[in-house]
Amino acid sequence: MPDRKTLPVKPLDQRLPYRLRENFLSTPELALFRTLQGMVRQHYVVCPKVALNDIFYIVRPNENVHYFNKIFRKHVDFLLCDPDTFKPAIGVELVKPVAKNETRETDQFMEDLFLSAGLPLVHVPSSERYSENDLVELFQLAIMKVKETESLRATEKSDSVPMCPVCGKMMVLRIHRNGPNLGKKYYGCMDSPRCSGVVEIG
Numbered sequence: 001m002p003d004r005k006t007l008p009v010k011p012l013d014q015r016l017p018y019r020l021r022e023n024f025l026s027t028p029e030l031a032l033f034r035t036l037q038g039m040v041r042q043h044y045v046v047c048p049k050v051a052l053n054d055i056f057y058i059v060r061p062n063e064n065v066h067y068f069n070k071i072f073r074k075h076v077d078f079l080l081c082d083p084d085t086f087k088p089a090i091g092v093e094l095v096k097p098v099a100k101n102e103t104r105e106t107d108q109f110m111e112d113l114f115l116s117a118g119l120p121l122v123h124v125p126s127s128e129r130y131s132e133n134d135l136v137e138l139f140q141l142a143i144m145k146v147k148e149t150e151s152l153r154a155t156e157k158s159d160s161v162p163m164c165p166v167c168g169k170m171m172v173l174r175i176h177r178n179g180p181n182l183g184k185k186y187y188g189c190m191d192s193p194r195c196s197g198v199v200e201i202g
């Protein structure tokens with residue numbers, strides 16, 4: 001047992017200017033968290049308030065500083081992750097109710113952002129209470145939207161060349177000159193050998 005008397009106590013004037021916020025989650029956030037947990041228990045881990053910067057990276061970051069600034073210091077309200085790998089599966093964002101057929105600019109940006117990365121985003125109108133049935137419907141809609149976008153993208157040839165998964169630069173078609181994949185084609189980073197990014201084909 002450590003001796004209590006030896007624990008240093010900082011004088012009050014040396015205390016740093018940080019204090020604990022009264023609530024970590026707002027009332028609508030807490031209510032949604034509980035409903036989500038009941039719904040996805042065992043299938044997903046529900047992470048509250050995840051920084052967008054921790055979920056997404058920016059391709060060609062030097063050209064796209066503007067897009068970095070757009071997600072910097074922003075978060076998604078909930079991120080549902082695979083319980084084993086913590087691979088993100090679905091984002092859930094509370095939105096202020098708006099008139100029908102109207103979308104706030106920030107909500108639209110979030111939607112475009114998630115769609116671009118192929119991650120479903122569910123917009124849930126903020127409330128004190130949520131019905132599981134309504135949420136399931138919103139989830140299905142969001143997942144369908146991503147699938148439609150992905151299949152559209154797959155038919156566009158320009159998108160068939162991947163971007164480097166390491167640095168985000170363009171990739172070029174190369175052929176393995178040695179090793180077990182000799183003669184097989186693959187995509188290598190245009191910045192090779194400085195960057196080791198590789199995407200195998202097939």
Ligand SMILES: [Zn+2]
Binds near residue numbers: 164190195
């Ligand atoms: Zn690279």
